[in-house]
Amino acid sequence: MKFSNEAIITILxxxxxxxxxxxxxxxxxxxxxxxxxxxxxxxxxxxKLFERHKKNVTPSRQTLAILPQLKFAAEQLLQLDRLSxxxxxxxxxxxxxxxxxxxPYDAWSQSVNTVQERYPNLMLDxxxxxxxxxxxxxxxxxxxxAIGFQxxxxxxxxxxxxxxxxxxxxxxxxxxxxKIKSQYRNDIKDLFRFKQVIVTSLSIPLGESSxxxxxxxxxxxxxxxxxxxxxxxxxxxxxxxxTFSRYKNDLKLIKLNFDNTTNGIDLPIVILWQSDTxxxxxxxxxxxxxxxxxx
Numbered sequence: 001m002k003f004s005n006e007a008i009i010t011i012l013x014x015x016x017x018x019x020x021x022x023x024x025x026x027x028x029x030x031x032x033x034x035x036x037x038x039x040x041x042x043x044x045x046x047x048k049l050f051e052r053h054k055k056n057v058t059p060s061r062q063t064l065a066i067l068p069q070l071k072f073a074a075e076q077l078l079q080l081d082r083l084s085x086x087x088x089x090x091x092x093x094x095x096x097x098x099x100x101x102x103x104p105y106d107a108w109s110q111s112v113n114t115v116q117e118r119y120p121n122l123m124l125d126x127x128x129x130x131x132x133x134x135x136x137x138x139x140x141x142x143x144x145x146a147i148g149f150q151x152x153x154x155x156x157x158x159x160x161x162x163x164x165x166x167x168x169x170x171x172x173x174x175x176x177x178x179k180i181k182s183q184y185r186n187d188i189k190d191l192f193r194f195k196q197v198i199v200t201s202l203s204i205p206l207g208e209s210s211x212x213x214x215x216x217x218x219x220x221x222x223x224x225x226x227x228x229x230x231x232x233x234x235x236x237x238x239x240x241x242x243t244f245s246r247y248k249n250d251l252k253l254i255k256l257n258f259d260n261t262t263n264g265i266d267l268p269i270v271i272l273w274q275s276d277t278x279x280x281x282x283x284x285x286x287x288x289x290x291x292x293x294x295x
Contacts, residue, residue, distance in 0.1 A: 002044050008073050010037055011049060011063070018056045079121050092280035094123040098138065100131045100148030101199050101223055104242045107164045107269055108147050111289035119282050130221045132201035138272055144283055146272040157275050163290040164269040168211055170256045171244055172236040177254060179233065186259040195235035197226045211238040211265065227251055238265070 013023040020038065024031040042049050050057040059067065095115070099108060112126065129137065131148050138146040138158070150160065170191065177184075184190045196214035202221055218235055220226050223243050230237050231251035241264070244253060256263055271287060273279060279287070 002041065003070075003073070005077055007037070007041055008070055008077070010034060011041075012070060012074055014038065014050065014057060015059050015063075015067075018058075020057065091119060091122065092144070092282050094125065095145075095280070095282045095286070096125040096127065096143045097286070098134045098143035098146045098148070099126060099128050100134045100146070101128060101221065102131075102149070102166065102168075102240045102243065103147055103269055104164075104166060104240065106242075107166075111286050114289040115282055115286050118285050122282050124282075130199060130201040133203075133221075136201075138274065141274060141277070144273065144277075144279070145286060147269065148272065150268040150270045158272050159275045160270040160272045161287060161290065162268055162270050165266050166269055167241040168238045168265045168267060169241050169244060169263050170236060170258075171230065171239050171248075171253050172256060173231050173233050174252050174254055176230070176233040176236065177256070186257050188258045188261055191236060191256070197229045197235045197237040199223050199226050199237075227253070 010023065010027065013026050014020060014034070017023045017026060020034045021031040024034045027034065038049055047062045048060045049063045051060055097108075097112070112124070115122065116124065127137070127143065134143075134146045134148045137143045147163075149166070150162075170188075172180075180194055183193070192214050194214060195216045195218055196212065197218045197220065198212050199221065200212075200219055202219060214235075216235075218229060220229065223239065226237050227239065227243070227247050228251070229235070230239075231253060236256065244255070247253065248255075271290065273283070
C-alpha cells in the first residue's frame with residue numbers, strides 16, 4: 001500500500017520538522033531510515049514528495065496538493081486509536097438517551113456536551129418522546145438513560161437521580177378564554193368540562209405522571225403541536241412553564257387564573273436507569289455532569 005499509516009505520519013512529521021533528521025528525532029528513528037522510507041515511497045508514487053535543499057526539505061507541489069487529505073487521514077487514524085483504547089476500557093459502543101417531551105432543553109443539553117467533549121468518538125443518540133414511551137423504552141432497554149418526569153411510584157428495578165424541576169401551568173388562547181369565560185368562574189373544577197389538549201403517547205395508555213383531568217381530550221405526542229392546537233382554540237392545556245414562556249407572545253396564549261388554588265404543578269425531572277444494568281463510562285459521565293440537588 002502506497003499510503004500506509006506509517007507513511008502518512010512520516011510525511012507529515014517531515015513537513016512539520018522541515019528535515020528528515022528532525023522528523024527522525026521526533027519519531028525516534030534513525031535519519032537514514034526516514035530518508036529511505038521517503039525515497040521508497042517516492043519511487044512507488046512516481047513523483048517527489050519533497051524538494052531537497054542544503055539545510056532543509058520542503059514539500060513538493062504534488063505533496064501540497066494532497067496535504068489536506070493526508071491531514072484528514074491522520075486525524076481519522078488518531079480518532080480510531082482513541083476509540084479503540086476507550087472501547088478496550090469498557091466504553092459503550094453507543095449511548096442512547098431518551099428525553100421526555102416537555103423536559104426543557106437547558107436541563108440536559110450541557111451534560112450532553114460534556115460527554116461529547118470527554119468522548120468525541122462516542123456514537124450518541126438523543127431520542128425525544130412522550131413520557132409513556134420513555135417508560136416503555138427504558139423497560140425494554142432500547143434506551144440506556146431516560147430523562148423525564150418522576151412517576152408517582154418508583155419501581156424497585158429502576159434507579160434515579162433528581163436533576164431539576166419543571167412547573168406545568170394551565171393555559172389557553174385568548175380566543176378560547178373569551179368563548180368560555182361566561183361558564184368559567186376562575187375555579188379549577190370548571191376546566192374539567194372543557195376539552196383539554198394533552199401530550200402523550202398515541203399508542204400507549206396514559207401513565208401515572210399524566211396531567212389529564214378533563215372528561216374530553218384531544219391528544220398529540222408533541223408540545224409544539226399542542227401549543228398550535230391551543231392557539232387555534234381547540235382547548236386548554238397543561239404546559240411546561242418554560243415552553244409557555246417561549247411561545248406565549250407569538251401564539252397569543254394566556255395563563256389561566258384560579259381563585260381557589262394556584263396555577264402550577266411542580267414536577268421533578270429525574271434521570272432513570274435500570275438498576276440491574278451496569279452503566280458504562282459515558283453514561284456515568286453523563287450522570288456526573290448533573291449537580292445533585294435536594295428533593
